Amino acid sequence: MEQLANRQILLCVTGGIAAYKAAELIRLFKSSGSEVRVLMTEAAKEFITPLTMQALSGNEVHSDLLDTNAESAMGHIELARWADAIVISPCSADSLAKLAAGRGDDLMSAVCLAADSKIFFAPAMNQGMWKDKRTKKNLSLLKKPVFHQIGPNEGDQACGDVGPGRMSEPKEIIEEVAKEFSSGLLAGKKVLITAGPTREKIDPVRYISNKSSGKMGFSLAKAAVDESAIVTLISGPVTLDTPERVKRIDIESAEEMKEHVTANLSDIDLFISTAAVADFKMKNAEPQKIKKGQSKNMSLSLEKNADILKHVSDNNPDLKIVGFAAETENMIDNARKKLSSKNLNLIVANDVSDSSIGFDSNNNEVTLITEKEELKIPKTSKEKIARKIVQFISKNIFND
Numbered sequence: 001m002e003q004l005a006n007r008q009i010l011l012c013v014t015g016g017i018a019a020y021k022a023a024e025l026i027r028l029f030k031s032s033g034s035e036v037r038v039l040m041t042e043a044a045k046e047f048i049t050p051l052t053m054q055a056l057s058g059n060e061v062h063s064d065l066l067d068t069n070a071e072s073a074m075g076h077i078e079l080a081r082w083a084d085a086i087v088i089s090p091c092s093a094d095s096l097a098k099l100a101a102g103r104g105d106d107l108m109s110a111v112c113l114a115a116d117s118k119i120f121f122a123p124a125m126n127q128g129m130w131k132d133k134r135t136k137k138n139l140s141l142l143k144k145p146v147f148h149q150i151g152p153n154e155g156d157q158a159c160g161d162v163g164p165g166r167m168s169e170p171k172e173i174i175e176e177v178a179k180e181f182s183s184g185l186l187a188g189k190k191v192l193i194t195a196g197p198t199r200e201k202i203d204p205v206r207y208i209s210n211k212s213s214g215k216m217g218f219s220l221a222k223a224a225v226d227e228s229a230i231v232t233l234i235s236g237p238v239t240l241d242t243p244e245r246v247k248r249i250d251i252e253s254a255e256e257m258k259e260h261v262t263a264n265l266s267d268i269d270l271f272i273s274t275a276a277v278a279d280f281k282m283k284n285a286e287p288q289k290i291k292k293g294q295s296k297n298m299s300l301s302l303e304k305n306a307d308i309l310k311h312v313s314d315n316n317p318d319l320k321i322v323g324f325a326a327e328t329e330n331m332i333d334n335a336r337k338k339l340s341s342k343n344l345n346l347i348v349a350n351d352v353s354d355s356s357i358g359f360d361s362n363n364n365e366v367t368l369i370t371e372k373e374e375l376k377i378p379k380t381s382k383e384k385i386a387r388k389i390v391q392f393i394s395k396n397i398f399n400d
C-alpha cells in the first residue's frame, strides 16, 4: 500500500481481547513501509506483552505518562509530534470515554490531546457495552476531521455473545488509514521543485559551489508526492535517492538549472525553489586546468548568475511560487524583502548560520512568511518540516 510508505504510525493498544490483532496490524503497517511505534495502556499489557510489540515494531514500547526517561527521549509531546497518524486499536469503551471527555491522565489520552494528526480508532467491546447509551454519547463527540472511526463489525464475540462490537480486521483498518492518506492535499497539482547546490566551473577539475545537500528539496518532493502531487525535481549534484514517483532531472550549473526550469514550467501549478543557486559564476571558465605558477595570489573574475526564481515569477504571473531565504542575520526582514522583490506567494526563511539546521543537516527550523502571515516551525526533521510546508501551501496558497 504505497500511500503508507514512510508514514510514521503511532499504534495505541488499549485493554481488550482484540489486543492480539494489534500484532498483525504492526506487521501490515511495516510491510507497507510505515515506521511503527507502539503505545500500550496498562490494561493492554494484560492481554499482550510489550515484548511482543517491541519485537514486531522494532521500537521500544511507550506506556508511562510520567517517566523521566521517556520525557527526555520520547515523551507525550514528542510522540504526538512524531506521529503522522495515531491508530487506536483496539479502542476499549473506557478509552472512548477518556477521549470523549478530553482527559489526559495517561499516556494514550495525553498524546491524543497534544496531537495535530488524524486519530483513527477501532472500537472493540462487548455488544452490550457498544449499545449502551453512554458509549453512543461518547462516540458522538469523536468526529472528523480529527477522529476517524473504523468499525466495529458484528459477529461472534469472545465472551460468547453475538452482535456489534467486534474489532475490524487488521486489513480493514489499514485500508481505511491508507484511504485517508490517498485523498492528498495536492491531488492533481503539478509541482516543480529545485534542490541542492549548483556547480560553477572554474576549470575542468575545480568549481564554485556550496554546502547544500539537497535534503530540504528532496523532502519537499516526497511530501508533495505523498499528498498526490505530480512532482518534477530539478537537482544539482547530490548523493540522495530520488523519492518514489518523482521525476528527477540532474543538472550542474545555474545556467543548466534555469534552462530546465524554463523548459518544464508548462502546466505547472506550483514552483518551489529550494536550490542554493550559486550567485556568481566564472566570466570565462578555463578550458585547461589552471597551473599553480609562481605567484602567491590568484584572482578569479566572476559575474552574476541569473536569478532563476525572479525570472520565473516575472514571466509567470499566475503561477503559485514558493522561495526559500537562506539568511545569517536579520532573517525575517531579509526574507520579507525577498518575498516582495521576487513576487512570491510564500517564502520559507531559515537561519543558515546555525550548523544544526539549514545546510547539510537532517533538521531545520523555518519561518513561513506570506504577505499576511508568519508561522514558525520549531526545529524538527526536514521530512516533517516539508510536510508542514505542504500543508501550509495547501491551506493558505491554494485556498486563498
Ligand code: PMT
Pocket (backbone or CB within 6 Å): 195, 196, 197, 211, 212, 213, 214, 215, 216, 217, 254, 273, 274, 275, 276, 277, 278, 279, 305, 306, 307, 308, 309, 310, 322, 323, 324, 325, 326, 327, 338, 350, 352, 358, 359, 360, 361
Ligand atoms: O540542501 P540542504 O542541505 O537540505 O539545505 C537546505 C537549504 C539551506 C539550501 C534550503 O533550506 C534553503 O535555504 N534554500 C535556499 C538557498 C538560497 O540560495 O537562498 P537565497 O536566500 O540566496 O535565495 C533566495 C531564493 O532565490 C531561493 O529560493 C533560491 O533558490 C532562489 N535563487 C537564488 C539565487 C539565484 N541565482 N537564483 C535563484 O533562484
